[in-house]
Amino acid sequence: MQLYTVGINHTTAPIAIREKVAFDPDHLSQALLDLMDHKVSEAAILSTCNRSEIYAKARDPKIIIDWLCKYHGIKLKIIESHLYVYENQEAIQHAFRVASGLDSMVLGEPQILGQMKQAIKTAENTGSLGVLLNKLFQKTFSVAKEVRTKTDIGMSSISMAAASIKLAESIFGDLKTSKVLLIGAGEMIELCAEHIKNRRPKSMTVANRSLDRGLALAKKIKGDACLISELYDRLHEFDIVLSSTASQLPIVGLGMVERALKTRRNRPMFMVDLAVPRDIEPEVGELSDVYLYTVDDLSHLIEEGLTNRQSAAIEAQKMIDHHVKDFTQWFKTRTIVPTIKALRDHAESYRITELKKAQKLLKQGMKPEEVLDVLSKALANKFVHHPSQALNQAKGEEHELLTKTLKKIYPLKD
Structure with missing residues (x-):
């Protein structure tokens, strides 16, 4: 599962296109529930006069795009050239920029932050927020507050x-x-x-x-x-x-x-x-x-006061980049946790199997030092069996990549 943002905004589409994918606020909860029925595990929808964006945790952005077209009853070719899709780190950065006013028609305008908070509140009440999106938007609002407090991004803006x-x-x-x-x-x-x-x-x-x-x-x-x-x-x-x-x-x-x-x-x-x-x-x-x-x-x-706000936007972007790096690291850690757990469970199953064999050998009267030798050799063989098999079966670039990976994981000498 990856983090995606799929959307259309004032920079990618005229109002004649944007209004085709605008969401009725009175039916936003139902839209979220409908989206969750389409193999999306978490979702939030931000719909304003200048943008319609879906933030979601899914296996493929095509699932979100297909749902968007089906929900609004429009063909993909009508909106395809106006859509943008951001994945993982880009999606994180986009959320931070939107909340901070860096992606608004009025650079630095404050209204978007309130609209975003309302969108997340709706998603939370609907039950479509999970750990990932909840954490993302908590961080998003924190970053937006820091940007608006420590820079002049909102100064002299006209609504x-x-x-x-x-x-x-x-x-x-x-x-x-x-x-x-x-x-x-x-x-x-x-x-x-x-x-x-x-x-x-x-x-x-x-x-x-x-x-x-x-x-x-x-x-x-x-x-x-x-x-x-x-x-x-x-x-x-x-x-x-x-x-x-x-x-x-x-x-x-x-x-x-x-x-x-x-x-x-x-x-x-x-x-x-x-x-x-x-x-x-x-x-x-x-x-x-x-x-x-x-x-x-x-x-x-x-555009009034834009020059000052553009200077502030450069400063704001540096702050955002720093927070994006931190949050991306947290996100990557979360995505590898299941793999690490599976690896540990796999190793534990080996340990338990060989431990039971060793206990039987002890009951049969084998010397403890001999049992330990058998146990350690069996565990060593099991731990290297799958990596060795994968390396032997790999060819070309895959073989080269696996070799480098194994040398990185284990302190192997050439």
Whole structure:
């Protein structure tokens, strides 16, 4: 069994591909249980707007890839060129980099660490974490904390939420006359709400499937709330729309926006879709009076303070490399423990067999020194029998490798 990471992220695939393999957080536990039924002994799934990654202990990464395609109902050829697969040491390093923010679209952003912790908590509650992944992520979070504490990797970074508001300001200028709609009530929308609240817009409305959750967020920002089902009749009221839900299907369709624009008499609408899969149908972006942006479109706005963070990233990578080396050594030790135990058990079976023979010889009256001689010769012959046999049967490179191995194991002279 090896440690694997199989995934797709913002550097390997556009949003149109990423949304095909995004996991619904409400069904993540069931996905993990399903994966565990496919010859995977440990598993955790990290799914955000920028990445879908599976960390697993398995015999072959193909098992994980085949399951990923089957689970999402897509053909391998659609995602094959966008996939990355990391094994053992590379998988360890990748986990450390992701948690530390070195692999994020926003270099050093802190949100990914919380998302990763939630993913591991879900796996733990589901029962899909074993000794290996549990140890890996304990170390991962420890390394991330050290990196963020001892370097400036998170300094001057601008979040997706902040980038969305800055973009709105670049189009509308002062937002004090703008009416804002927030679709969803999760962490991303809450971050957006905090940023936009400080701009004092004319009004803020939270639309959510659960009115209670919507009202709770609305209360924090001194806004109002409505159900998502009300948007068809209310969308025209809003100048700025920010959406981030866990819906597997679009919430805002082309027809809904066209209807809203007619009522608005073609006054422009600014829309940011921070969800993966997307909440707003991409065709909406083709309308002349709509400014529609996705998470991929925001990448150019998140470069502020990048130079300082890149310097910090070099320092952070050195720290990560050190911890990767240590953890890899622990991992290798764990993988050879079963082999060492099997070797010791094998030797013990020889000892017991020959000891019983020796005891019989003693009972038959043989002298103890003669019994010891017979016993020691028998053990010596048994211990060298299999290595000798393997060496005699080996040919070419295998013979050369076995010879070197035996000389390394035993202090043999040429």
